Amino acid sequence: MKNYIEVIYDKLDNELQLRGTPYEGLLETYGILVLVVGSKCTNEHIHDAWSVWQNKTQPEHRSLKPFSELTEEVQLLDEPYKNAVIKVSNELVEDTKK
Secondary structure: OOOHHHHHHHHHHHHHOOOOOOOOOHHHHHHHHHHHOHHHOOHHHHHHHHHHHHHHHOOOOOOOOOHHHOOHHHHHHHHHHHHHHHHHHHHHHHHHHO
8 A cells, every 4th residue: 555645646647747757856846745735836836846856956957046037938837737736635635535
């Protein structure tokens, strides 16, 4: 039986297909968002979580700056990840009601 963290990672990966890619470590980072902000997750939360991960892997990345300094086009790239965190969070809430 999987523990609750593994369930979150599985659900996120089902949405984002990060396993087996260089971005697999983001499952942990986004998993924290599922637990901490859940359905209130914003694109800015996603960007900040990504920034923490990216700082370890590529600290010179051009988008490693505060969310408000990014172009709207770059900010919108966080949308699918935010949606995945919200969806997984809502699924977990529904699962606990069963």
